[in-house]
Amino acid sequence: MSNELRVDNLVTGYGKQEIVHDITASALPGHITCIFGPNGSGKSTVIKAIAGLLPAWSGRITLGDTELTGLPVHNMVRKGIVMMPQGGGVFPRFTVMENLRMGGYALNNRDITEDRIESLIADYPNLQRRRNTPAGSLSGGEQMMVAIARALVTDPAFVMLDEPSAGLSPALVHETMQRVVSLKERGVGVIMVEQNIREALPVADSVYIFAGGKRKFAGTQDDIRDDNHLMSIYMGGT
Numbered sequence: 001m002s003n004e005l006r007v008d009n010l011v012t013g014y015g016k017q018e019i020v021h022d023i024t025a026s027a028l029p030g031h032i033t034c035i036f037g038p039n040g041s042g043k044s045t046v047i048k049a050i051a052g053l054l055p056a057w058s059g060r061i062t063l064g065d066t067e068l069t070g071l072p073v074h075n076m077v078r079k080g081i082v083m084m085p086q087g088g089g090v091f092p093r094f095t096v097m098e099n100l101r102m103g104g105y106a107l108n109n110r111d112i113t114e115d116r117i118e119s120l121i122a123d124y125p126n127l128q129r130r131r132n133t134p135a136g137s138l139s140g141g142e143q144m145m146v147a148i149a150r151a152l153v154t155d156p157a158f159v160m161l162d163e164p165s166a167g168l169s170p171a172l173v174h175e176t177m178q179r180v181v182s183l184k185e186r187g188v189g190v191i192m193v194e195q196n197i198r199e200a201l202p203v204a205d206s207v208y209i210f211a212g213g214k215r216k217f218a219g220t221q222d223d224i225r226d227d228n229h230l231m232s233i234y235m236g237g238t
């Protein structure tokens, strides 16, 4: 498929330690692809490799017909793939606007960056009001909004979110998932690593489960719900 983001037979790790063993997965624009699995199963490692933060030891990363394997982060951003790290990665001493401008660094065009920020921030009234406030003084939920908005400044085709619900109250987790759905509605492909399966599963168009650095399941949320064995082993019986 022309705009499909794929990893094929990905192997990677840290130092000499192989963490991800031959994982194949794909994601579509305008879809939410969720990756679930126990702690330490390699979920974050896979999305770091897709983002260009970790080299692929073997295997391929492609977007449609474009080869992405081996590209550094700033080139991945130019190809339309951005990642929001665990915790959002917002710089607390910088203002909301300064954080958003950092999202546009790879564009290398101040006017486009400013225009994009203005149109994005219009969707986030809380951030609009606090645009000159240091991000560290915002609530956890607002900081997550800064992180998501910052990921959108380059107008990406795919956004990878590493545990966006971590540390948020149940109400904010729900709001964050609604934001994720709104990304999909804009046509953005979302790849989301999540521990909060209860909130994330209902918004997922496709689901992967990783365990021990291997792919254990690929399918839809309905496939998972129908599989009692999977539910009890990997999903905590949710």
Ligand SMILES: Nc1ncnc2c1ncn2[C@@H]1O[C@H](COP(=O)(O)OP(=O)(O)OP(=O)(O)O)[C@@H](O)[C@H]1O
Pocket (backbone or CB within 6 Å): 014, 019, 037, 038, 039, 040, 041, 042, 043, 044, 045, 046, 193
């Ligand atoms: N920077 C690093 N250096 C060395 N080992 C690492 C590094 N980051 C992660 N690991 C190891 O890689 C393995 C997989 O970690 P990863 O973060 O991908 O797991 P995960 O499935 O995302 O789980 P979690 O939800 O706990 O983050 C773990 O054993 C972890 O200790």
